[in-house]
Amino acid sequence: MAQINVTNLTFAYEGSFDNTFEQVSFSIDTNWKLGFIGRNGKGKTTFLNLLMGKYSYSGTIDTPAVFDYFPYELTPAQKAKPAAEFMEEIKGACELWRVLCELEELSADAQILYRPFDTLSPGERTKILLAILFSGQNDFLLIDEPTNHLDMESREAVRTYLAGKKSFILVSHDRDLLDACTDHVLVLNRQTIEVQSGNFSSWWENKRRKDQFAIAENKKHRKEIKKLKAAVSRTSKWADKNEQTKIGFHQSVKEHERPIAERSYIGGKTKKMQSRVKQMQRRINREIEQKEGLLADLEETAPLKLLPLSHHKETLVNIRDYSLRYEGAKAPLFTDLTFQIQRGERVALHGKNGCGKSTLIRMILEKTGAADACLPVTESGVLETASGLIISYMSQDTAALKGSIDKYCYEKGLDKSLFCSVLRQLDFERIQFLKHMEDYSEGQKKKVLLAGSLLTPAHLYIWDEPLNFIDVFSRMQIENLLLEYQPSMLFVEHDTRFRRQIATKSIYL
Numbered sequence: 001m002a003q004i005n006v007t008n009l010t011f012a013y014e015g016s017f018d019n020t021f022e023q024v025s026f027s028i029d030t031n032w033k034l035g036f037i038g039r040n041g042k043g044k045t046t047f048l049n050l051l052m053g054k055y056s057y058s059g060t061i062d063t064p065a066v067f068d069y070f071p072y073e074l075t076p077a078q079k080a081k082p083a084a085e086f087m088e089e090i091k092g093a094c095e096l097w098r099v100l101c102e103l104e105e106l107s108a109d110a111q112i113l114y115r116p117f118d119t120l121s122p123g124e125r126t127k128i129l130l131a132i133l134f135s136g137q138n139d140f141l142l143i144d145e146p147t148n149h150l151d152m153e154s155r156e157a158v159r160t161y162l163a164g165k166k167s168f169i170l171v172s173h174d175r176d177l178l179d180a181c182t183d184h185v186l187v188l189n190r191q192t193i194e195v196q197s198g199n200f201s202s203w204w205e206n207k208r209r210k211d212q213f214a215i216a217e218n219k220k221h222r223k224e225i226k227k228l229k230a231a232v233s234r235t236s237k238w239a240d241k242n243e244q245t246k247i248g249f250h251q252s253v254k255e256h257e258r259p260i261a262e263r264s265y266i267g268g269k270t271k272k273m274q275s276r277v278k279q280m281q282r283r284i285n286r287e288i289e290q291k292e293g294l295l296a297d298l299e300e301t302a303p304l305k306l307l308p309l310s311h312h313k314e315t316l317v318n319i320r321d322y323s324l325r326y327e328g329a330k331a332p333l334f335t336d337l338t339f340q341i342q343r344g345e346r347v348a349l350h351g352k353n354g355c356g357k358s359t360l361i362r363m364i365l366e367k368t369g370a371a372d373a374c375l376p377v378t379e380s381g382v383l384e385t386a387s388g389l390i391i392s393y394m395s396q397d398t399a400a401l402k403g404s405i406d407k408y409c410y411e412k413g414l415d416k417s418l419f420c421s422v423l424r425q426l427d428f429e430r431i432q433f434l435k436h437m438e439d440y441s442e443g444q445k446k447k448v449l450l451a452g453s454l455l456t457p458a459h460l461y462i463w464d465e466p467l468n469f470i471d472v473f474s475r476m477q478i479e480n481l482l483l484e485y486q487p488s489m490l491f492v493e494h495d496t497r498f499r500r501q502i503a504t505k506s507i508y509l
Contacts, residue, residue, distance in 0.1 A: 002030045002064050004051075004140075009059035011043075011050060013439075017431050020046050023059075026193050028169075028186060030065045030140045033162075035178045035200060036171045038188030039427050040443030040471045044171045048142040065140040070133045071126075079118040083128045086117075091132050102131035106161050121353040123154030130158065134165060141168040145442075147177060148468045149396075151353045152494055173443075173472050175200050175497055200472070302425040304454065304477060308487035310343070311459040313386040316488055317341040317364060322381035324356055324363065333359055337381070339507050341460065346482065346489040348499045351509035357492045358396070358464055360509070364490070365393060365462070392458035396465040396492075398445035401437040408437065408448065414455055422451040426474055442469035450478070463491040467498060 009024040020043040028034060036044050050057055051067050068091065078086040087094045100110050108127040112120055120128070126146055133141055143162075147155045155177070162170065162181040169186070172178055178185075178200035185203045187194050196203050318340050325332040333356030341347050349357045365371035367385045370393060401408070409416040420433055426447045432440070437448060446469050453461065467475055479501050482489070493499050499506070 004028050004030060004061070004063040004065060007060045007062070009050070009057060009061065011046065011055065011057040013046075017434060018429075021057075024193055026186070026195055028184070028195060030063075030167055032184045033166050033182045034169045035182035035185045036169050036188075037178070037185055037200065037203070037472065039190075039473060040447065040469070041429075041432070041441045042188040044188065045144055045441070048144055048169065048171065051142060063140075066138065067142055068133055068136060068139045069142045070144060070146060071129055072132070074117070080116055082114045083117055083132070084113040087113075087132050091136060094132055094135055098135035099131045102134050103127065105164070106131060107157050121154075122149045123151060123157075123353055126150060126154065126158065130161065139167070142171075143168055144171045145173075145469065146170075147172065147174050147494070149353070149465065150494060151355075152350060152496065153352060155494055155496075173467070173470060173475060174495060175472055175475075176495075302477075303484075304422065304425055304481040306454055306481055306485040306487055307457045308461070308485060309390060309457050309459045311386055311389065311488075314343050315340050316343060316386050316389060316460050317490070318382065318384040320382040322383050323379065324359060325378045326359075327376040327378060334509050337507075337509070339505075341488065341490055343459075343488055344486060344504075346486070346491070346502055346504045348503035348506045349490065349492045349509065350494070350499065350506060355509040357509055361393075361462055361464055361490065361492070365391065386459070389460060390458045392453045392456040392461045394449050394453040394461075394463040394466050396468060398442065398449065401440070401445050401448055403436060403438075405433050405437070408452075412452055414452060418455055419451055422454055423447060426451065426477070427471075443471055443474075446470050447474065454481075459488060461487050461489045461491075463489065463493070465492050465494070467493055467495050 005027045007025050009021050010019060011021045012019040036047075038044050046055075048069060049055060051061065051063075052069055072090045074086075074090070078089065084096065087096075087099060099113070103110055103113070106127045108124065108131070112124045112128060117125065117128070130143075130146065133143070146158055146162075150158065155174070159177050159180050162168075162177070165181075170178070170181060180199075182199045183197070185196050185198065185200065187196065187203065196206065198206075320338050322337040323332050323335040337360075339347070349360065351357060359375065359377065362371055362375055363377070363379065363383060364385065366374060367383060368389050368391055370391050405420065406416060408414075409419050420428075423433075424430070428444065428447065432444065437445060440448070446466070450466060450470075453463065466478070470478075475495070475498060479498060482502050489502075491502075493502075
């Protein structure tokens with residue numbers, strides 16, 4: 001057991017307009033199973049890289065711990081080889097027998113160590129890298145988004161595996177994973193950083209109560225300040241009026257000049273009133289000080305809007321006895337697939353990685369003319385789309401996002417002011433609009449794609465893994481949007497909680 005003490009940490013990327021961290025201090029224990037929570041772009045991955053010594057910073061990070069980081073950065077040459085041949089290159093003194101033991105805990109076949117890494121599924125790759133990561137001894141492990149792009153079965157295996165481990169920081173936006181695998185949380189709030197015992201759900205319940213208390217206290221202070229200001233104004237007017245009567249020349253009172261003794265009495269009375277005004281003003285300042293900071297960490301998600309189009313046909317997509325096979329492949333992706341997407345339905349596609357979910361989506365886009373090029377596949381059966389069907393598509397790939405927001409809006413035909421407004425509702429800070437999109441975090445890039453889809457009126461919304469890298473607050477915000485507007489949808493999403501909340505029908509490939 002050891003402590004990691006962070007004191008007055010300040011860091012900004014070179015050329016950045018703002019600090020990622022500023023005078024940050026906290027302590028954590030290396031024996032914890034620590035969940036790392038925060039909005040996109042708040043600096044979770046950056047902090048892990050600071051622990052790894054990748055960047056220079058001011059302040060101190062004091063720890064005796066040795067860190068290791070997931071995911072490992074692999075070269076193209078390493079990806080072309082089996083993991084058994086390069087695992088010692090990415091983790092020194094890595095022993096094969098320990099890796100095999102970890103793979104067994106992950107319910108993975110040891111044979112995947114001897115197949116070329118780039119031929120493995122995302123789930124198999126993740127399991128190998130986690131097995132290598134945990135094969136060391138006495139390391140404090142930094143695990144960054146281990147379940148992105150994993151199917152439901154692989155997520156469950158990773159969740160069960162991590163639940164039996166300790167001594168790590170886990171960055172994840174998967175609420176079920178954080179609940180199952182963590183006993184403490186490190187939270188990057190809007191203005192502060194907090195460390196708390198418990199998992200995501202216990203922290204969220206505490207935060208919800210804390211936010212409600214802050215709102216109630218803020219409301220009470222506002223009322224008190226309003227009452228005090230009214231009393232100050234009233235007393236100040238009385239004091240001024242009283243002072244003007246001291247020499248007998250008050251404009252509303254006709255009287256002779258007052259004798260000196262009476263003037264002294266009135267002057268003393270005025271002085272007491274003015275003293276009372278000062279006391280009330282000091283009390284107002286105290287109330288304002290107590291009010292300041294109450295709402296600094298309040299997580300208020302702005303309600304998003306959606307403008308789905310209504311199609312004249314009830315059935316938007318009709319798939320019957322449908323099969324797909326890539327040219328040259330030995331086996332089809334799937335066969336005899338039959339289902340329909342009716343108007344108002346939200347259909348979830350799920351299944352193992354590589355079963356053909358994204359390919360099926362691409363074929364639907366081709367039928368409506370929304371895809372740029374044709375896939376090299378052979379199809380049989382029926383895949384029909386309603387005539388005039390307009391689709392708003394959100395891809396899982398963010399690699400194409402480069403350049404400025406202005407350029408992106410121009411190319412996509414989007415109104416820039418509306419686009420930026422939606423991004424603001426998704427918790428983008430205005431300063432981000434000045435940066436190029438390639439400098440965004442992965443979560444921020446996904447929000448760019450999401451905002452573009454939301455601003456595209458459509459009969460059918462097709463989203464392919466929309467929540468990868470997106471923070472938990474925005475996930476709940478998106479859930480509320482879809483439940484309120486109930487658009488017709490086809491989506492792929494491995495976040496079990498999201499799928500359970502949103503889908504009206506599930507199709508398993």
